[in-house]
Amino acid sequence: MIWICAACGVETADAASPPATCAICEDERQWVPESGQAWTTLAELAQRGTVTDWFEVEPDLFGVTAHPGVGIGQQTMIVRTAAGVLVFDPLGFIDAQVVDRVRSLGPVLAVAASHPHMYGCGTEWAAALDTDFLLNGHDREWCRRDDRVHFFDDAIDVGPDLTLHRVGGHFRGQTVAEWRTGNAGRGVLLAGDAVFPNPDRRTVSFQRSFPNRLPLSGAVVQRIAAQLDGLHFDRLYNNFGAVVPAGAKAVVRASADRHAAWADGRHDDETW
Secondary structure (H helix, E strand, O other): OEEEEOOOOOEEEEOOOOOOOOHHHHOOOOOOOOOOOOEEOHHHHHHOOOEEEEEEEEOOEEEEEEEOOOOOOOOEEEEEOOOOEEEEOOOOOOOHHHHHHHHHOOOEEEEEOOOHHHOOOHHHHHHHHOOOEEEEHHHHHHOOOOOOEEEEOOEEEOOOOEEEEEOOOOOOOOEEEEEOOOOOOOOEEEOOOOOEEOOOOOOEEOOOEOOOOEOOOHHHHHHHHHHHHOOOOOEEEOOOOOEEOOOHHHHHHHHHHHHHHHHOOOOHHHOO
16 A cells, blocks of 8 residues: 655555654654644545646746645646656645646656655556656655666756756756747746745755754855756746746845855844
């Protein structure tokens, strides 16, 4: 039996009964509900009436959510390229409807996840789509062991137009997807929550933990920004569909400078 954590939506290894705790939720970057640890299964979610919702985000980019929401409630991103399809940040739920929609777009190149909070039931997605589940090896301790899970180190090409890059920060293996031909050739970055668009869509944030408000140092944020500066993108999405619609690379750089200035104490005189 594959168990799914009700709080984060991430699958466990095969077991007759669920574990006592979810290691991902027990970690300082996530949280265990006050009511305690709870588990569910794909069959139970389907029986409750859970379904997937599919919509177009922009040409050749599609979003998938679950209704009612499952776990953290991320928006899975489906990228269609000339070579095939990438599923990024899979939900903790899958149904026949979404499998059919993904397959209708072309051959499936891979399922991949940005970091452990977004692993969802990725091996179930990979099995249903007959493909691999690509994860960064620096976070291998967090995932279910399965023949479809394949680890990469710093970068891996997923077809000629798509590359997964490790940028670290939130998790050591934090991964972004660079879609170079998206956005009419100006490029799109699927950033997970390595980089998080703010409500103004003209600035972004960086955190070790968003729910627990744990910061990253200025040095780490500047390192992430410098690495992203070498990629090809002008638009950026996070793992909940929030977007910096244009000029995203400059936004990342300016926001990293702002973050570092505050984190490094250069504005301490403004706080007292």
